[in-house]
Amino acid sequence: MASAAVLLLVALAVVLASWMLTAAMHRLVWRPYAVARAFRRQGIRGPEYRFYVGNNEESKALRVATADDVLDLRSHDIIPRVLPQYKAWMASYGKVFLAWAGHMPALWVGDHEMVKQILSTKAGMFRKTDPGPSILALMGRGLVFADGEQWTRHRRVVHPAFTMDKLKMMARTMAECADEVLGRWVARAAAADGGVARVENVGQEFGELTADVISHTAFGSSYREGKEVFLAQRELQYIVFSTMNNAGLPLPGRDCLPTKTNVRRWQLTKKVRGTLMAIIRDRQAAAKDARGYGNDLLGLVLEANTPTGTGGQRAAMSMDEIIDECKTFFFAGHETTAHLLTWAVFLLGTHPEWQHKLREEVLRECGSTTVPLNGDSLKKLKLTTMVLYETLSLYGAVTMLMRTAAADGELGGVKIPKGTMTMIPLAMMHRDEDALVQSLPFNSGWEGPLTAVSQPLLKVRC
Ligand code: HEM
Incomplete structure (x- = not known):
């Protein structure tokens, strides 16, 4: 037997x-x-x-x-x-x-x-290619990776946050963040011999600027918590990419072992989710008290996600889906824009004649004492826009x-x-x-x- x-x-x-x-x-x-x-x-x-x-x-x-x-x-x-x-x-x-x-x-x-x-x-x-579990855990399945019905549903909710009039409202915040960086550079130059200072790592400076911009524009009054999410995600990104680069042959269950790296990854993932959930709950409570969801990207998305919003008769996106879109804002909008600014400055550095033309245009359209503080003045900066497009074409981040x-x-x-x-x-x-x-x-x-x-x-x- x-x-x-x-x-x-x-x-x-x-x-x-x-x-x-x-x-x-x-x-x-x-x-x-x-x-x-x-x-x-x-x-x-x-x-x-x-x-x-x-x-x-x-x-x-x-x-x-x-x-x-x-x-x-x-x-x-x-x-x-x-x-x-x-x-x-x-x-x-x-x-x-x-x-x-x-x-x-x-x-x-x-x-x-x-x-x-x-x-x-x-x-x-032709569908979006699945980026694999590590990238999905990091970035979530927001619009960049969503497809089909999910993409349509998310897009309907997220789109209102990106219309020109909404973006124009954020121009002042962006200009204030940029002004802070420029103020630091000007002070450094003023303190230096001959009034000229060297910005050593312009890529890093722009990285910090765009992190600031995205934290403010996405999370507004919850900016500090937003920045915490950003920093946790940046560490997570480092862990995920270095693990992927050193992975060798895939070992089933490797991500579940309580190694030092995995434990840190779990802590960071929990922190990102917990902080984002707390921000979202705060906003929902504020909306119930008639204080509104807020005019930042998250507020506009939450508003469109209400049953009366553009999302339809019932909330179109779940809490987890909103969290994924928040992660997407950081990932899609931070390094891409820092990269654009860095290469634009490089091109202007190697083409001083264009630097001169752009300076003239900004002074003409915005005056010599103010930065372009609203969306309408940006529209007048035709040459500046052309140079940014050209930079995207030559050195686009993607x-x-x-x-x-x-x-x-x-x-x-x-x-x-x-x-x-x-x-x-x-x-x-x-x-x-x-x-x-x-x-x-x-x-x-x-x-x-x-x-x-x-x-x-x-x-x-x-
Ligand atoms: C210079 C800066 C940027 C560049 C070069 C860039 C590039 C791109 C590219 C090439 C795609 C298409 C990806 C694909 O179809 O596979 C994309 C999609 C996307 N980007 Fe950006 N991006 C930039 C800035 C931003 C910013 C600031 C945000 C938001 C805060 C953002 C959010 C998104 C989203 C949500 C999608 C998915 C759109 C959809 O499928 O409906 N991007 N980006």
């Missing part, structure tokens, strides 16, 4: 093991082979798939090889640094090619019409977008199977001559400034 049970167990183990082996072989060997062949037949080639790791190692080696390259101050060709793999593979296979992120097919698409199709598809064919095919489908006449990731090399496309004449969904409205400023500022040597 006992031996029959053992035999049965052994048989089950053998069946299970062979089933797992077959599934793994299908995933890691047969499917990549079949997918690569199907693409090849349609004229799409690319670097060869390697078992399990795909092209990850080549890609990493290319990034490591160029990581210490020093850029030429007068050239804006940052592609060898930011997308070296795209540059290398494009040279061999053209603007559209197939590479492998592990065993997942990754179709790199540098063709404008195809990118338009990916980003404007209404049928939900160098690449990803989407994943939710079903078998077609892209620019190429059949692509479900699960194919599409990689959009934004930084490369902004340097593509076609980008200056064609308007993409994500940069409509940029065309004027781009072509207008591109002569003096844009000297691309790709």
